[in-house]
Amino acid sequence: MENILTIILKNTYSIAQLKHRLSLLKNHLLKTLFASKQELILTESESNWLNSLPKDFLSQFNQNNIYKIFEDLEKQITSLKPLIIYLTFEPDDNTLSQIGEQARKVFGRIILLDIKYNPGLIAGASFVWNGLSRDYSLKAKVEERKIVILDSFKKFLR
Amino acid sequence: MFNLPQNVIFLIISSIAGIALLLYIREYFLRKNAYKKQYEMSAQTRQKSMQLLTAAEAAETQVLAEGKFATQKLEQEFKAKLENLLAGSGKSVIEAQNELVRFMQELKKKSEEAETVSKSQREQRINALFEGLETKLSDFLIQTEQKTTTSIELELTSTRQLIETYKNAQLKLIDENIIAMMEQTLNIVLGKKLTLKDQLELVYEALERAKIDKFIV
Numbered sequence: 011m012e013n014i015l016t017i018i019l020k021n022t023y024s025i026a027q028l029k030h031r032l033s034l035l036k037n038h039l040l041k042t043l044f045a046s047k048q049e050l051i052l053t054e055s056e057s058n059w060l061n062s063l064p065k066d067f068l069s070q071f072n073q074n075n076i077y078k079i080f081e082d083l084e085k086q087i088t089s090l091k092p093l094i095i096y097l098t099f100e101p102d103d104n105t106l107s108q109i110g111e112q113a114r115k116v117f118g119r120i121i122l123l124d125i126k127y128n129p130g131l132i133a134g135a136s137f138v139w140n141g142l143s144r145d146y147s148l149k150a151k152v153e154e155r156k157i158v159i160l161d162s163f164k165k166f167l168r
Numbered sequence: 169m170f171n172l173p174q175n176v177i178f179l180i181i182s183s184i185a186g187i188a189l190l191l192y193i194r195e196y197f198l199r200k201n202a203y204k205k206q207y208e209m210s211a212q213t214r215q216k217s218m219q220l221l222t223a224a225e226a227a228e229t230q231v232l233a234e235g236k237f238a239t240q241k242l243e244q245e246f247k248a249k250l251e252n253l254l255a256g257s258g259k260s261v262i263e264a265q266n267e268l269v270r271f272m273q274e275l276k277k278k279s280e281e282a283e284t285v286s287k288s289q290r291e292q293r294i295n296a297l298f299e300g301l302e303t304k305l306s307d308f309l310i311q312t313e314q315k316t317t318t319s320i321e322l323e324l325t326s327t328r329q330l331i332e333t334y335k336n337a338q339l340k341l342i343d344e345n346i347i348a349m350m351e352q353t354l355n356i357v358l359g360k361k362l363t364l365k366d367q368l369e370l371v372y373e374a375l376e377r378a379k380i381d382k383f384i385v
Contacts, residue, residue: 093384098359099367109371116375117384132355133362135374137383144383146374148358152351159350160343 014079015086016120017067021059023110024123025092027103031059032087036080039071055103092124094138098131098147 018035022028034056041050052060071079093113101109106125113121128136131147138144152159362370378384 095371097367097371099364105364105368108368112368112372113375116372116379121384129355129359130351132351133358133367134370137374137378139378139384142383144378144381146377148354148370149351152347152354156343156347160346163346163350 014067014070015083017064019120019122021062021107022122023106023113024125025087025090026125027106028087028122032080032083034060035063036076039068039076042068043071043073043076090122091140092122094124094126096126096128096131096136096138096147098127098129098133100127101125 018028018031022031034052037050038060040046041048095109106123110121110123113123130149131145132149132152134147134149134151136143136145136147136150
């Protein structure tokens, strides 16, 4: 079971993405295993992801265990601890992949992101981890250098 | 009526006339004797009266003589006593007058002294009153001045603090507005100017800083 989640998380970087991909995988497997006639309409990135999965990974699922596996996976998802990250833009899948890979590279482990949008940060990002918040955005930098900036402004005002 | 003989009537009338005549004669003599005695008595009385009158005149003369003397004596005594009395009274009046004058002078003197003392005391009281009033007024003015000064200083301090607070609040508001304007400007400008690559680099930098800060362990 852990292996299944690890494989999925290999190139899945956010909670929303994980939930979407699990749903997608489940629908795909149900169609495959139960020969459903319902047609799945997939985007290019969704097809690419499904095709990127190893064949032995898909072979773990059968008609008997598929529901149990997904039920367990959903339970595991609820226990995951994501890094909430506030961005000033809404990343697409590619950008999300870049940020996720960079995060895993920097911290040296699998980190699942929870992406939120906050245009007030101007640029950069702020994080929430274990209930603690830390702002590394340009707005925070402006706030840090507020006195220096104001002094500079006041020089012009004189 | 009775049928008496006329002789008898005559006889009776003659008897009554005789009796009346006898009574008359008797009365006549009696009266004559009485007149005589009365005359004698009157002569005696006149004589005695004359004697008495003489004696009375003599006595009167004596009495008058004696009365005149007594009157003169009494007058003299009365005069002397009156003179003494007048003299004594005049002296007493003069003494009383002098006494009254002395009393009045004494009274005047005492009154003047009392007036002087009263005036002096009044002046002292007035002076003391004025001094007290002056002191109280001075104290009151000093206290009022101090209170006013303190009140004004407090008001000034309060006003200065209020102005300072207002000034600081306004300056803070201006600062916040400057920062807000700058942030808004940066947001607008950078939102247009920053590329996705720049945005990603800033996110990567944030991740690096979070690692350095050991925010994510």
